[in-house]
Amino acid sequence: MSTLTRYSAIPYTGPAPTNREPYVPVEATKMDARGGELAGRLRVEQERGQDLPTLLVEKERIVEVLRALKEELRFTLPLDLWAVDYPNREKRFDVMYQLYSLDNNERVRLKVAVDEDESVDSSMAVYKGFDWFEREAYDMYGVRFAGHPNLRRILTHEAFQGHALRKDYDPAQRWLCTEKDVAKLIPKIDPRFENLDTDFERVTLNLGPSHPATHGTLRIVVTLDGEKIIGTEQEIGYLHRCFEKSCETHTYQQAIPFTDRLNYMSAIINNVGYCMAVEKLLGLEVPARAQYVRLVLSEFMRIADHLVCIGTNLVDMGALTNFWYLFQPREEIYGLIEACCGARLLPSYTRIGGLAVDVPPNFLEDAQRLVNMMPKYIDDVDNLVARNKIFLDRVVGVAPISAQDAIDFGFTGPCLRACGVPFDVRKATPYLGYETYEWDVPIADGGDTYARYLVRMEEMRQSLRILQQAIDRGLPPGPVMVDNPYVALPPKEKVYNEMESLIYHFKLIMHGIQPPVGETYFQVEGGNGELGFYIVSDGTKNPYRVRSRPPCFAIYQAYGQMITGQTIPDAIAALGSLNIIAGELDR
């Protein structure tokens, strides 16, 4: 605490004055009605004028309310838990919960006000999936969750002092972590294997953080009995760069390159998700041409993401050829992205209000060429491995997770669909006009590594279907950026020649985009599942809070349970099939 006070250099004086009207989402009335219904049923207060039904819950009642929501109202999928810091309020923190109902396709948001020296009851008894999310809120804000079995830091290291996302934390500080600070992780032995009587000596083994098979900086500590994994412990945060804090210290527009680095395998989807969240806050309607390009590139990126996932998963199992073979179409996709925006892996192509530049003239021909060549690659790999006895022996029944568990852990995306749950954000809450295309959500049974492979393969084919329809429709005419000087930079020729445009240009660069006061959440279907952005604006040029809902984070916390009882090679195969991207996991 002493260090924190010493370094608390930023005096926070509350929201800056703004002359803009508070943000009231279009669907607020409908959401208020539904929120009132829920609030009446659960006997809690309701917050009006939000983009989701929002309930204000007292901290003593949160577990009770969550249980009622889960069991009576079927909000079974725990999407996200995060906190927001309002230092000037009586109760400093808002702990926010977001739940989704698979049966009724609706969302609800809960807010619990907690003060600095108070603790809130852990929701883990109701939703297993909030385990790591609560640890993250503790790590970033110091909110304590009473009853959490393992409440320690998750994204920052042991020598870190203070809580990074608090408003009075100085982001310029650095903390050094030396070897003696690093906690020794001793995996807890799974109760099923506690009394296992074998002749083997128990060995504790470190996988990672820099291991070729982890494809990212993940550390997994496993206790082995012979070859069987009987206890695991995961440590993450090696790639943590505090994306959320960086967003708070930069303008809305400047955060776009940061979003590239979340899931860097499908960076355009992150750009799109973030920009659409801010556009929702601004109430902007993006031109049709920009929406079209966003959709086409998102689908290409999804294919690239799945290609890499399947390729690296196969290389972990020894099928090196497929990896090299699948990188060829991915390379071609990156070529198309590069032709559009000048960078391959980290495009930063979208801007708030549209796109940075228009697509090149031969965009559609290139896209058509890619769509034509892609099925051959997918089919070749499918023919090589899908009925290959060695491959099947490595994947069928490996690291399975039941649909019930997957939902409870907050799975989304291909990993959830591999358990037979057809939840896809593009179908549930369509954006960018996905509802106008004809395509199917693929599901598979079993929830094992093989099912995840099957779902990803089919998803690529479905993406190609969407792309073919999009190409047939052709590029909509018109601009790629909104015509609004408070959001879009004026065209360069006007900046050089007209006073008015030059002023707008200076204003926008210096003062940034200033959305109205308010908060919003927007979700897109990322390569790994629901990628959501929750943004709070205080009317200034910097976001007050940006929260990204990382799909990997929820998925990876189930990994320990999935591999217990399996062997090390199975664990590696399962890790590849979950497609854990460290950039998104650690943010």
Place this chain on the structure above:
Amino acid sequence: MPIKRVAPGVVRVEPRKLSLSERVYLPQIVAGMFITLRHLLKNLFNLKKLPIISYPEVKRVYSERFRGRHILTTREDGTTRCVACYMCSTACPAECITIEAGEDERTREKFPVRYDIDLLRCVFCGYCVDACPEDAIYMTRDYEMAIDTRARAVVGLRDLVVPPNFPVEPMGWRPYYGELEKKGTAGGTGLGQPLRQAPYPDDAPPNPDLYRGA
């Protein structure tokens, strides 16, 4: 894999049952090798079409939007176009641009006394080019920026400023407007795009001093 429609908009992927030969495995390993062999032979007789670039003897040409190393353009009289307005350093999300402004005694014009870009901090997002109101900063298609010390990653005016009438047409990310936008030259998409053989007379770095070391 056979797919079965289970609900509107939802299909189930069902694994195919293995035939006897697939379960025995040996015939299938031969079949699998035939797929690989087919590709090998096809590539062997089509060496030109191999998706491999023998870098650095052959280089890929990136599009004219490529976001590579920066240059500062010059007016016809040899002075830099930059007026040290700090727009680029304000727009930069990586905070990698450091500018110090000076004033010309004679013309009372503002100009940069110091203009440093830390290429190790730079994320090559192109925001500086978008922010410049003076057509002063462009990004080239030069992507070879290997260095051996951190100090050499900081490039200053000496490395960035190009001579007057430096052809900006073949550069990378630049302000798109007027004729340039209509022409909209796109690069390739990987395969089948132009390659260049070494040596490359046309893409010598604007200021070779950078590569000789500071």
